[in-house]
Amino acid sequence: MNHFTNHYRQLPSHFYQVISPEPLIDARLVHYNRSLAAEIGIDLNDQQIRQLTSGEAMPEDFTPLAQKYTGHQFGYYNPDLGDGRGLLLGQTLHNDRSWDLHLKGAGMTPFSRRGDGRAVLRSAVREYLIGEALHYLNVPTTRCLSLCHSPEPVYREKIENRASYIRTAKTHVRFGHFEWLAEINDRASFIQLADYVIELVYPHLADEPESTRYAELLREVCINTAQMIAKWQAVGFCHGVMNSDNMSIAGETFDFGPYAFLDDFKIHYICNHSDSEGRYAYSQQPNIGLWNCQVLGQAFAMLLDSKQIEQALDAYVIHYNQAYLQAMGNKFGLADINENDRDFIADSLILMDQSDIDFHHFFKKLALLESEREQQWNDFIGDSKAWRDWQQTYLARTEKQQREHRQRQIQQQTVDFVLRNHIAQEIIENCESGDYQLLAQTMQWLQTPNNPPSELQNNYRHFLEQPNAAMKGIALSCSS
Numbered sequence: 001m002n003h004f005t006n007h008y009r010q011l012p013s014h015f016y017q018v019i020s021p022e023p024l025i026d027a028r029l030v031h032y033n034r035s036l037a038a039e040i041g042i043d044l045n046d047q048q049i050r051q052l053t054s055g056e057a058m059p060e061d062f063t064p065l066a067q068k069y070t071g072h073q074f075g076y077y078n079p080d081l082g083d084g085r086g087l088l089l090g091q092t093l094h095n096d097r098s099w100d101l102h103l104k105g106a107g108m109t110p111f112s113r114r115g116d117g118r119a120v121l122r123s124a125v126r127e128y129l130i131g132e133a134l135h136y137l138n139v140p141t142t143r144c145l146s147l148c149h150s151p152e153p154v155y156r157e158k159i160e161n162r163a164s165y166i167r168t169a170k171t172h173v174r175f176g177h178f179e180w181l182a183e184i185n186d187r188a189s190f191i192q193l194a195d196y197v198i199e200l201v202y203p204h205l206a207d208e209p210e211s212t213r214y215a216e217l218l219r220e221v222c223i224n225t226a227q228m229i230a231k232w233q234a235v236g237f238c239h240g241v242m243n244s245d246n247m248s249i250a251g252e253t254f255d256f257g258p259y260a261f262l263d264d265f266k267i268h269y270i271c272n273h274s275d276s277e278g279r280y281a282y283s284q285q286p287n288i289g290l291w292n293c294q295v296l297g298q299a300f301a302m303l304l305d306s307k308q309i310e311q312a313l314d315a316y317v318i319h320y321n322q323a324y325l326q327a328m329g330n331k332f333g334l335a336d337i338n339e340n341d342r343d344f345i346a347d348s349l350i351l352m353d354q355s356d357i358d359f360h361h362f363f364k365k366l367a368l369l370e371s372e373r374e375q376q377w378n379d380f381i382g383d384s385k386a387w388r389d390w391q392q393t394y395l396a397r398t399e400k401q402q403r404e405h406r407q408r409q410i411q412q413q414t415v416d417f418v419l420r421n422h423i424a425q426e427i428i429e430n431c432e433s434g435d436y437q438l439l440a441q442t443m444q445w446l447q448t449p450n451n452p453p454s455e456l457q458n459n460y461r462h463f464l465e466q467p468n469a470a471m472k473g474i475a476l477s478c479s480s
């Protein structure tokens, strides 16, 4: 039995505008994420979820509303943001937990500015897939529950099909919500929002005295953000649009732009074609995470002194560095990971960058090094002095480790099925032609990225191999 509500409505009324979604015409249900539905206690049937996702009908306990927020986009403050094409329907309550349900592509709102309030199938499918991919890679993330497709034309750079989808998150409160309340100097509302976030996401802080509660909140948000970004780096995920309105206060990966997983390892890889200066390049993600936390810290100056803010930002740096070292050390199969390994990891990545080596395949082959199949490693890495030297360093670093342990450790971190852009593109094209089968299969396959089922290995071998040059860098436009 579902328990729906919309507790965001407890907050002051200038936080949102209540709006009805604009239903999709002739909407078809593309997919219903039943494993997520089971986790969060949703027992709607196919017809009900189609009606909800298309905006045709919804349980009466929901109150769709567009949230007001602001944020820094590409480094510049934009005061005019808010949900321009999505509505927070409300929450489902299950096992003493609350999950936001947000309908994206729901039509125009007072925050639409020059936009049409719509989402297109292409970007909807991409967001749908990546939430699952990251979730099963153990990266905190928002995920999608259901997706609808309509033949209604929507103009982007060409005519596309309209779509709408339900996104779930611990909360849809973004860094930008707090930036907005600081900008309008609304201290009382700021405290209300901070307490709302604590109750929902950081309930262990609820009993802290006021003098430390909000400092702790900022510190924990910084730590969660740092740990999330360390995981992005380790799985080779590039977000693409790390604007502060796209940063979740819960530390979940949120609002994916033209994201990508790395193919050939390029430290400064830029997945967003609009990002001409590489602000959001792979190498920049940790620093931009800190930059966004600084922006959030400035907003929290409403309640905190500069020392408290500095401590929170210091916590970001400390926790990022710890989490990154641990995750990358694991990836290289190192035991007793310590500070000395930091240079080894950095040097290894520089060499990979110079050698045009596929990020994911590198680790797969590394697991074979020193085994009876070592030839495969040599064939993969090629015969160069730089790599022979590297191999010596690596073998010296790992010589006291049991070979089987090291291999198992690497294999546990190695991803065989990576949601590369060419895979997403093939699925999008199938969906656009009305065939949703491959999307459904992929949603299954993403659940075991380290252990691809034989069906995937037999029928979609090109999903598991390094993409060829033609498939690399598929130009995925930023317009969504």
Ligand SMILES: Nc1ncnc2c1ncn2[C@@H]1O[C@H](COP(=O)(O)OP(=O)(O)OP(=O)(O)O)[C@@H](O)[C@H]1O
Pocket (backbone or CB within 6 Å): 081, 082, 083, 084, 085, 086, 111, 112, 113, 114, 115, 116, 117, 118, 119, 245, 246, 254, 255, 256, 480
């Ligand atoms: N087609 C559109 N119509 C109206 N507003 C839009 C449209 N596309 C984006 N926006 C608005 O522009 C701003 C930035 O867009 P961005 O792409 O970061 O968000 P989004 O993907 O639309 O939504 P979310 O952040 O909830 O995932 C947001 O305020 C968003 O609502």
